[in-house]
Amino acid sequence: MLFDTHAHLNDTQYNEDLEEVIERAQTEGVSNMVIVGFDRPTIQRAMELVERYDFMFACVGWHPVDAIDMTDEDLVWIEELTSHPKVVAIGEMGLDYHWDKSPKDIQKEVFRKQIRLAKKVKLPIVIHNREATADIVEILKEEEAEEVGGIMHCFSGSPEVAKECVKMNFYISLGGPVTFKNAKKPKEVAAEIPLEKLLIETDCPYLAPHPYRGKRNEPGYVKLVAEQIAEIKGLTFEEVAKATTQNAKKLFGIK
Numbered sequence: 001m002l003f004d005t006h007a008h009l010n011d012t013q014y015n016e017d018l019e020e021v022i023e024r025a026q027t028e029g030v031s032n033m034v035i036v037g038f039d040r041p042t043i044q045r046a047m048e049l050v051e052r053y054d055f056m057f058a059c060v061g062w063h064p065v066d067a068i069d070m071t072d073e074d075l076v077w078i079e080e081l082t083s084h085p086k087v088v089a090i091g092e093m094g095l096d097y098h099w100d101k102s103p104k105d106i107q108k109e110v111f112r113k114q115i116r117l118a119k120k121v122k123l124p125i126v127i128h129n130r131e132a133t134a135d136i137v138e139i140l141k142e143e144e145a146e147e148v149g150g151i152m153h154c155f156s157g158s159p160e161v162a163k164e165c166v167k168m169n170f171y172i173s174l175g176g177p178v179t180f181k182n183a184k185k186p187k188e189v190a191a192e193i194p195l196e197k198l199l200i201e202t203d204c205p206y207l208a209p210h211p212y213r214g215k216r217n218e219p220g221y222v223k224l225v226a227e228q229i230a231e232i233k234g235l236t237f238e239e240v241a242k243a244t245t246q247n248a249k250k251l252f253g254i255k
């Protein structure tokens, strides 16, 4: 029983073999997944998938890289979608200072608007952070995001920042990088953050874990993430699988 809390099976890279990818995930024990949409086409596709598969849930929002494209209509549309019973979170949202398509001030505004929406509709938020930790933490505090909490998705920061986020009612989600030999910080985070605050994800098609690094990722590989956390924490795979699935269901309000 594994829960991939962040998958982009709505990506066009799965158009040819989606059924096979899903079958492999089920063979590996993946019982649930959250499909994340972050712009018009990917949100639309995420909604199609969750309508078709009962074990999939949706997270809908606007990616910081594309913040400059988000219109007021888009935000209204996202709000409307949150009344759908299978929409369990808003995101991925946040700040991305690696790419400069969207100016920082626009990214911040779009991030704040989505936090406010999440508080209005009472859904947790999924945070994308790239090279913007200090500003993200500041905005989460200023907007009192603690009220809804959520997920620090594919967390790559230090254990200290992870602990600060846990205090703000966020779960720390680890993905493929925790399996990389040279990934010091994710391994430290896996060791120091209690299991009750950890989630697992693939972020597929990106960030495939070892030994698939560089290839297309898929939800079945989330098992490798759970195995790595178990090894680091000195727990059994079953203990990690069970706890992270329980954590995800609690956060998303899934029975």
Ligand SMILES: [Zn+2]
Residues within 6 Å of the ligand: 006, 008, 036, 092, 203
């Ligand atoms: Zn993502």
